[in-house]
Amino acid sequence: MTRVVEADHDPASGRGQMAQLIVPTDAPGVNIVRGVGIWGRPTSDHVEVRYEDVRVPASNLLGAVGQGHQAAQDRLGAGRVFHCMNSIGQMWRAFDLMVERATTRTVHGGPLQDKQFVQGFIADSYMDISAARLMTIQAAERVARNDRGARTDISSIKVFVPAAYSRVVDRAIQVWGAAGVSSDLPLSGMYLGARTLRLADGPDEVHKVLIAKHVLDRYATEGGWDFGN
Amino acid sequence: MTRVVEADHDPASGRGQMAQLIVPTDAPGVNIVRGVGIWGRPTSDHVEVRYEDVRVPASNLLGAVGQGHQAAQDRLGAGRVFHCMNSIGQMWRAFDLMVERATTRTVHGGPLQDKQFVQGFIADSYMDISAARLMTIQAAERVARNDRGARTDISSIKVFVPAAYSRVVDRAIQVWGAAGVSSDLPLSGMYLGARTLRLADGPDEVHKVLIAKHVLDRYATEGGWDFGN
Amino acid sequence: MTRVVEADHDPASGRGQMAQLIVPTDAPGVNIVRGVGIWGRPTSDHVEVRYEDVRVPASNLLGAVGQGHQAAQDRLGAGRVFHCMNSIGQMWRAFDLMVERATTRTVHGGPLQDKQFVQGFIADSYMDISAARLMTIQAAERVARNDRGARTDISSIKVFVPAAYSRVVDRAIQVWGAAGVSSDLPLSGMYLGARTLRLADGPDEVHKVLIAKHVLDRYATEGGWDFGN
Amino acid sequence: MTRVVEADHDPASGRGQMAQLIVPTDAPGVNIVRGVGIWGRPTSDHVEVRYEDVRVPASNLLGAVGQGHQAAQDRLGAGRVFHCMNSIGQMWRAFDLMVERATTRTVHGGPLQDKQFVQGFIADSYMDISAARLMTIQAAERVARNDRGARTDISSIKVFVPAAYSRVVDRAIQVWGAAGVSSDLPLSGMYLGARTLRLADGPDEVHKVLIAKHVLDRYATEGGWDFGN
Numbered sequence: 001m002t003r004v005v006e007a008d009h010d011p012a013s014g015r016g017q018m019a020q021l022i023v024p025t026d027a028p029g030v031n032i033v034r035g036v037g038i039w040g041r042p043t044s045d046h047v048e049v050r051y052e053d054v055r056v057p058a059s060n061l062l063g064a065v066g067q068g069h070q071a072a073q074d075r076l077g078a079g080r081v082f083h084c085m086n087s088i089g090q091m092w093r094a095f096d097l098m099v100e101r102a103t104t105r106t107v108h109g110g111p112l113q114d115k116q117f118v119q120g121f122i123a124d125s126y127m128d129i130s131a132a133r134l135m136t137i138q139a140a141e142r143v144a145r146n147d148r149g150a151r152t153d154i155s156s157i158k159v160f161v162p163a164a165y166s167r168v169v170d171r172a173i174q175v176w177g178a179a180g181v182s183s184d185l186p187l188s189g190m191y192l193g194a195r196t197l198r199l200a201d202g203p204d205e206v207h208k209v210l211i212a213k214h215v216l217d218r219y220a221t222e223g224g225w226d227f228g229n
Numbered sequence: 230m231t232r233v234v235e236a237d238h239d240p241a242s243g244r245g246q247m248a249q250l251i252v253p254t255d256a257p258g259v260n261i262v263r264g265v266g267i268w269g270r271p272t273s274d275h276v277e278v279r280y281e282d283v284r285v286p287a288s289n290l291l292g293a294v295g296q297g298h299q300a301a302q303d304r305l306g307a308g309r310v311f312h313c314m315n316s317i318g319q320m321w322r323a324f325d326l327m328v329e330r331a332t333t334r335t336v337h338g339g340p341l342q343d344k345q346f347v348q349g350f351i352a353d354s355y356m357d358i359s360a361a362r363l364m365t366i367q368a369a370e371r372v373a374r375n376d377r378g379a380r381t382d383i384s385s386i387k388v389f390v391p392a393a394y395s396r397v398v399d400r401a402i403q404v405w406g407a408a409g410v411s412s413d414l415p416l417s418g419m420y421l422g423a424r425t426l427r428l429a430d431g432p433d434e435v436h437k438v439l440i441a442k443h444v445l446d447r448y449a450t451e452g453g454w455d456f457g458n
Numbered sequence: 459m460t461r462v463v464e465a466d467h468d469p470a471s472g473r474g475q476m477a478q479l480i481v482p483t484d485a486p487g488v489n490i491v492r493g494v495g496i497w498g499r500p501t502s503d504h505v506e507v508r509y510e511d512v513r514v515p516a517s518n519l520l521g522a523v524g525q526g527h528q529a530a531q532d533r534l535g536a537g538r539v540f541h542c543m544n545s546i547g548q549m550w551r552a553f554d555l556m557v558e559r560a561t562t563r564t565v566h567g568g569p570l571q572d573k574q575f576v577q578g579f580i581a582d583s584y585m586d587i588s589a590a591r592l593m594t595i596q597a598a599e600r601v602a603r604n605d606r607g608a609r610t611d612i613s614s615i616k617v618f619v620p621a622a623y624s625r626v627v628d629r630a631i632q633v634w635g636a637a638g639v640s641s642d643l644p645l646s647g648m649y650l651g652a653r654t655l656r657l658a659d660g661p662d663e664v665h666k667v668l669i670a671k672h673v674l675d676r677y678a679t680e681g682g683w684d685f686g687n
Numbered sequence: 688m689t690r691v692v693e694a695d696h697d698p699a700s701g702r703g704q705m706a707q708l709i710v711p712t713d714a715p716g717v718n719i720v721r722g723v724g725i726w727g728r729p730t731s732d733h734v735e736v737r738y739e740d741v742r743v744p745a746s747n748l749l750g751a752v753g754q755g756h757q758a759a760q761d762r763l764g765a766g767r768v769f770h771c772m773n774s775i776g777q778m779w780r781a782f783d784l785m786v787e788r789a790t791t792r793t794v795h796g797g798p799l800q801d802k803q804f805v806q807g808f809i810a811d812s813y814m815d816i817s818a819a820r821l822m823t824i825q826a827a828e829r830v831a832r833n834d835r836g837a838r839t840d841i842s843s844i845k846v847f848v849p850a851a852y853s854r855v856v857d858r859a860i861q862v863w864g865a866a867g868v869s870s871d872l873p874l875s876g877m878y879l880g881a882r883t884l885r886l887a888d889g890p891d892e893v894h895k896v897l898i899a900k901h902v903l904d905r906y907a908t909e910g911g912w913d914f915g916n
Contacts, residue, residue: 036642038640038641046636099448103448116803117663120437120803130382131389152355159356188496199638200636207352208353225328228362265870270727275865346895409886411724412726420882437804577895580899581902584898588914592821596821611817618814670806685816
């Protein structure tokens with residue numbers, strides 16, 4: 001098993017000098033300290049690593065020195081689109097479960113589907129899924145044709161989709177009641193996954209700043225942003 | 230000047246018997262009581278009308294008796310898409326104004342565009358406009374090809390777009406400060422317009438119930454909703 | 459170990475005939491089917507029970523037949539206040555952690571505490587905790603003096619406090635990044651706990667309906683609601 | 688008629704050198720350029736003033752040079768509490784109107800008060816008014832006893848109360864439908880007033896930063912914030 005790590009040859013020079021290296025996990029000096037548990041579990045395969053005088057041959061360099069940051073971003077860009085595609089599938093599954101419960105559970109004299117609160121959950125979730133899906137398709141299309149707006153849209157779905165996913169799952173849980181947070185249904189796992197995605201690959205706040213910077217740059221250079229492009 | 234009014238020939242029979250008639254405003258018995266002021270203005274061209282024994286010739290009937298409700302909905306469906314298209318144009322204009330102020334106004338030692346709160350406003354508005362635009366295009370395409378999902382999407386944008394419009398204008402006003410609510414800028418008018426749109430052509434709540442009913446019907450008859458259709 | 463169960467002697471007559479009985483878990487016919495896992499864990503001490511022809515002596519009746527529903531509500535009323543008190547303590551702890559991270563973590567050239575997004579998190583959380591705390595104190599005081607408004611306020615904090623708790627913990631997690639969802643900090647557990655509280659002791663939606671009913675009753679009988687009482 | 692203006696004798700030295708002067712509006716050089724219209728009206732009594740070589744006697748100085756900023760803040764602090772008190776009264780009036788409409792208007796086969804969406808509006812508004820009221824009372828009490836936490840609470844209600852006021856009025860308008868935005872009811876005026884209050888006496892964003900700074904200062908000097916104080 002190997003690990004890809006980013007190494008900054010010259011911290012003072014910033015991202016321009018980043019490189020990526022393959023580090024075999026059995027290389028001397030690689031210490032897997034522990035798996036870091038998440039969401040209350042004692043451990044996970046996200047590990048804490050301590051490197052002590054680890055050396056690898058020059059042939060372990062991925063690409064050229066100075067391309068490390070760009071390589072990471074290239075991978076992350078596509079990765080963020082894949083994450084969003086996956087989230088949309090999960091939201092759809094949660095939506096199915098919400099409707100299933102709404103149509104089969106009767107409380108206070110009628111099926112849940114006749115209660116406006118539940119109808120509101122369905123309607124709001126329909127809008128969340130529609131928006132998330134259309135924005136992700138647009139981002140993927142822009143990535144595919146190398147559109148310069150692609151990065152803005154990737155940051156945009158990076159923020160929007162996990163938040164929409166969280167809202168849809170949250171409503172599905174509420175419709176199921178206690179069963180919604182039980183391990184009998186996939187909803188509780190989705191809820192944790194959606195929350196984690198607001199941190200993974202960069203927190204929402206970083207991507208909001210990036211969106212603003214892209215927009216401001218375009219206004220500065222071209223006098224406006226063309227949403228219809 | 231004429232007025233088109235809906236008339237229900239047989240209230241007991243419900244919408245199936247609705248008809249639309251052209252009523253000339255100078256027909257005997259048509260009393261324009263007053264213009265109803267909105268947003269603090271003393272009057273408007275939305276008028277209160279009292280009909281007293283008004284009679285019009287049979288030739289003033291629009292379409293056939295029994296088609297009145299459907300005719301109104303047909304017009305409203307397209308009208309709602311047009312309203313949303315217009316709202317997206319307004320949001321875009323508000324976005325331009327927000328960026329203009331963010332790049333030209335300096336407070337507490339720096340331009341507004343460098344403040345994260347303002348960057349967050351720009352990013353959130355970018356997402357709102359993107360989602361509103363894509364959802365409206367999808368709805369219009371479905372209307373154009375007579376897709377049976379069109380009505381759901383019309384209700385969906387009827388709820389989503391005015392709310393997104395309200396949020397974008399609200400942020401633009403906040404960035405401009407007191408000037409944002411002044412009559413020197415179009416933002417205050419947009420703010421009122423966006424709020425009114427959440428009522429016009431049916432309140433949000435009615436359209437949420439409609440979305441839910443469409444979704445539930447489809448699940449009942451076909452076992453699911455195909456977001457990818 | 460014993461279990462207290464509610465029994466409805468005459469379902470047709472509704473809550474007026476409910477009773478509570480003590481059922482020893484070793485009574486013949488009490489089958490503990492399984493612990494129901496929550497949040498991804500395989501089991502828990504919330505158990506699924508199947509009762510088969512269980513009989514207990516009449517002396518196991520708690521109070522009188524017909525008082526079961528009221529007894530449950532009495533216990534739940536105080537229980538909801540206790541839950542909220544506990545949640546406020548947790549929110550405060552999450553707030554401490556948020557500030558700790560904001561003051562010690564440096565990113566993009568400065569401590570997190572200098573970023574407006576983080577300052578916004580702190581400010582919004584300050585308001586959430588203040589509101590939750592004051593509303594809970596008011597509810598507890600009304601319970602203590604048997605004020606007829608107590609039930610409205612209990613439902614009110616039952617909805618408001620877990621939602622505020624969720625928001626505060628959510629922000630603290632975001633400030634901590636990946637560490638926030640790890641098992642190294644109490645935040646991930648709080649996040650799950652806060653979500654569960656929006657279901658426990660009745661979902662938010664039931665309590666919103668109750669608040670509205672209390673308000674509407676008061677308007678119907680007394681012409682208004684006195685917030686200043 | 689006179690005007691009180693702030694004058695900064697030495698801009699380089701910042702707020703420490705601010706002074707307040709009484710400037711009679713008939714003093715030579717005071718030019719009232721125009722009333723600035725707000726919310727679509729052509730003019731208002733918020734005027735644009737151009738000062739040209741205006742001179743006033745030294746006796747027109749309010750307090751001492753260097754106390755101008757503090758004097759303004761002192762006035763604004765109390766003013767913000769008064770604004771919030773007023774807003775709470777307006778919210779209450781909007782709440783009365785919301786309930787009035789909910790109990791008298793019938794749609795789709797039943798009174799609005801039986802619809803969960805409307806019940807939700809009532810419940811959420813009950814919580815908004817309760818929180819706003821309790822937070823404002825706490826702030827006023829802290830101002831009255833010169834508590835050092837008073838400034839934080841003033842900023843807190845400056846942000847929370849207008850937002851809560853906006854939400855309550857927004858819901859009341861929605862329950863009334865088109866009548867809600869008409870000039871027949873006070874709701875449309877409240878809606879504009881509530882929006883303006885999010886700008887008046889400093890925008891929300893400035894007060895959020897202030898809250899965070901107060902909190903961070905207290906943590907830095909005393910290791911924590913005592914919500915229970």
